[in-house]
Amino acid sequence: xxxxxxxxxxxxxxxxxxxxxxxxxxxxxxxFAGLMYSLVALGFVLIFKASGVFNFAQGVxxxxxxxxxxxxxxxxxxxxxxxxxxxAVMVALAFAIERLVLRxxxxxxxxxxxxxxxxxxxxxxxxxEMLWGANVKKLDIGIPDRSFIVRGVQINELELTAAVTAAxxxxxLALFFQRTRIGRALRAVADDHEAALSLxxxxxxxxxxxxxxxxxxxxxxxxxxxxxxxVQFSLSLIALKALPxxxxxxxxxxxxxxxxxxxxxxxxxLGEVYWGPLxxxxxxxxxxxxxxxxxxxxxxxxxxxxxxxxxx
Amino acid sequence: xxxSAAAPPLLEVDRVSVRFGALIxxxxxxxxxxxxxxxxxxxxxxxxxxxxxxxxxGFYRPYEGTIAFEGxxxxxxxxxxxxxxxxxxTFQNVALFKGMSVLDNIMTGRLxxxxxNFLLEALYWGPARRQELEHRAFVERIIDFxxxxxxxxxxxxxxxYGLQKRVELARALAAEPKLLLLDEPMAGMNVEEKEDMxxxxxxxxxxxxxxxxxxxxxxxxxMDVSDRVVVLDYGRKIADGPxxxxxxxxxxLDAYLGVAHDA
Numbered sequence: 001x002x003x004x005x006x007x008x009x010x011x012x013x014x015x016x017x018x019x020x021x022x023x024x025x026x027x028x029x030x031x032f033a034g035l036m037y038s039l040v041a042l043g044f045v046l047i048f049k050a051s052g053v054f055n056f057a058q059g060v061x062x063x064x065x066x067x068x069x070x071x072x073x074x075x076x077x078x079x080x081x082x083x084x085x086x087x088a089v090m091v092a093l094a095f096a097i098e099r100l101v102l103r104x105x106x107x108x109x110x111x112x113x114x115x116x117x118x119x120x121x122x123x124x125x126x127x128x129e130m131l132w133g134a135n136v137k138k139l140d141i142g143i144p145d146r147s148f149i150v151r152g153v154q155i156n157e158l159e160l161t162a163a164v165t166a167a168x169x170x171x172x173l174a175l176f177f178q179r180t181r182i183g184r185a186l187r188a189v190a191d192d193h194e195a196a197l198s199l200x201x202x203x204x205x206x207x208x209x210x211x212x213x214x215x216x217x218x219x220x221x222x223x224x225x226x227x228x229x230x231v232q233f234s235l236s237l238i239a240l241k242a243l244p245x246x247x248x249x250x251x252x253x254x255x256x257x258x259x260x261x262x263x264x265x266x267x268x269x270l271g272e273v274y275w276g277p278l279x280x281x282x283x284x285x286x287x288x289x290x291x292x293x294x295x296x297x298x299x300x301x302x303x304x305x306x307x308x309x310x311x312x
Numbered sequence: 313x314x315x316s317a318a319a320p321p322l323l324e325v326d327r328v329s330v331r332f333g334a335l336i337x338x339x340x341x342x343x344x345x346x347x348x349x350x351x352x353x354x355x356x357x358x359x360x361x362x363x364x365x366x367x368x369x370g371f372y373r374p375y376e377g378t379i380a381f382e383g384x385x386x387x388x389x390x391x392x393x394x395x396x397x398x399x400x401x402t403f404q405n406v407a408l409f410k411g412m413s414v415l416d417n418i419m420t421g422r423l424x425x426x427x428x429n430f431l432l433e434a435l436y437w438g439p440a441r442r443q444e445l446e447h448r449a450f451v452e453r454i455i456d457f458x459x460x461x462x463x464x465x466x467x468x469x470x471x472x473y474g475l476q477k478r479v480e481l482a483r484a485l486a487a488e489p490k491l492l493l494l495d496e497p498m499a500g501m502n503v504e505e506k507e508d509m510x511x512x513x514x515x516x517x518x519x520x521x522x523x524x525x526x527x528x529x530x531x532x533x534x535m536d537v538s539d540r541v542v543v544l545d546y547g548r549k550i551a552d553g554p555x556x557x558x559x560x561x562x563x564x565l566d567a568y569l570g571v572a573h574d575a
Binding site: 181184185187188191192194195196197198199200201202203 | 369370371390391392393395396400401403407408409410411412416419420421423424426483487
């Protein structure tokens with residue numbers, strides 16, 4: 001009994017203190033994964049805030065963006081041109097979604113819009129593979145996947161670039177949505193469509209802006225994950241990791257998505273490395289979901305979510 | 313006398329009908345609102361008052377007829393474009409942004425007035441900061457005017473109903489509208505709240521020079537506030553004139569009290 005307690009509560013921390021450089025490496029790995037989760041979760045949050053829709057297709061949008069990018073690169077487009085074209089494709093997609101999916105379903109129940117995004121999910125998956133093929137592709141954006149060592153800590157160049165890019169993007173988006181009048185309009189639209197319309201806020205524009213931004217976020221996420229592990233169907237499954245992030249951070253909170261992603265990224269890496277051996281490993285695979293479950297029981301609105309108060 | 317005969321009316325509704333399938337909710341209604349006037353649109357339940365208001369603010373498309381604002385036809389405009397013309401409105405079942413504070417709610421009313429560079433806004437720097445402060449100052453003036461200083465940081469959803477109505481009025485006023493449409497501003501209020509609301513409506517009209525068209529269910533309340541009363545019944549206009557004459561109008565009395573049917 002005492003042995004077990006010692007193994008769970010003392011030994012892992014002793015290991016951490018024993019090799020600080022290794023601990024830092026683990027933390028950096030967690031931070032990287034966490035930022036990537038945040039990025040995907042952010043796509044969900046933006047769309048949920050503006051239209052109250054849980055966008056089931058966010059993961060496939062990441063896949064679609066990555067497929068488009070790789071397809072263009074394979075056909076010999078330079079990196080910057082390919083990025084520009086992919087952005088154009090994602091913005092065009094936002095326009096198409098607003099026109100063909102959201103506008104006809106305006107003022108419908110949220111569940112109906114949610115079902116529409118499931119349809120969108122399958123459409124994009126098939127469409128992307130039809131255009132670019134279904135085989136696993138290597139995404140090479142010219143950043144080498146090699147490491148350098150600073151004070152005994154091994155740092156991967158690709159991961160570092162990805163982390164910095166993600167951090168910058170997240171900071172820019174947070175400022176944009178918290179401070180600008182688009183941000184205020186967005187919150188208004190999220191709360192009450194009719195009232196927002198009556199104040200001169202054009203719903204269509206807001207939706208296109210939000211889906212475009214979600215598309216750009218998908219490009220960055222697809223780029224980073226794709227460069228790390230190849231572009232393939234499983235890319236769309238990282239959306240599943242974004243769910244616990246959303247539950248942790250609150251569905252409507254941009255800072256929540258970021259903090260939630262980091263907590264889960266770092267938590268699962270620490271858990272895997274230091275506590276994993278106790279249970280035979282694979283903590284990384286379920287840590288996020290168990291944490292989310294605990295949050296659902298204790299604080300269902302998430303860390304930063306708005307508490308739902310209903311008069312009875 | 314408000315609104316001289318020579319100037320074109322601010323709002324001119326000409327033989328407008330609104331249909332939902334076979335139901336004709338508003339039937340060939342014409343009415344005009346002169347600059348500076350307070351017009352009350354009254355009528356029993358289901359008379360088509362809110363439908364008419366929704367047509368004016370762009371939420372419904374009229375089936376026939378035209379709506380002109382400041383002499384220009386605007387029958388086919390969508391709600392955000394109507395708002396941009398300077399028509400603000402409130403809703404029958406209070407449509408506030410419940411999660412946002414009272415102050416933020418009222419600030420959304422200023423969105424149409426805001427211009428400038430997103431980059432500067434994001435950094436809250438230079439002209440963007442000045443702009444935000446200017447708008448904030450105007451909003452504070454409205455907050456003082458409607459006597460809601462004490463609740464400015466409260467989330468709108470937590471306020472009692474009467475105060476929510478007042479915040480909604482504040483948000484509409486923040487847009488500095490030329491025409492203010494109020495959909496049952498006094499519904500569900502107690503006598504004291506109704507008196508407050510009447511006072512605010514009169515003050516808004518005088519102090520901000522705002523033309524007001526309001527819908528009311530209860531005939532008694534509007535008689536004191538309005539310059540003119542328009543009565544709807546079953547989608548048709550049955551009376552239009554100063555409160556004193558409308559009060560005595562036989563058709564109006566029939567609509568409200570029922571008609572005595574012989575045989």
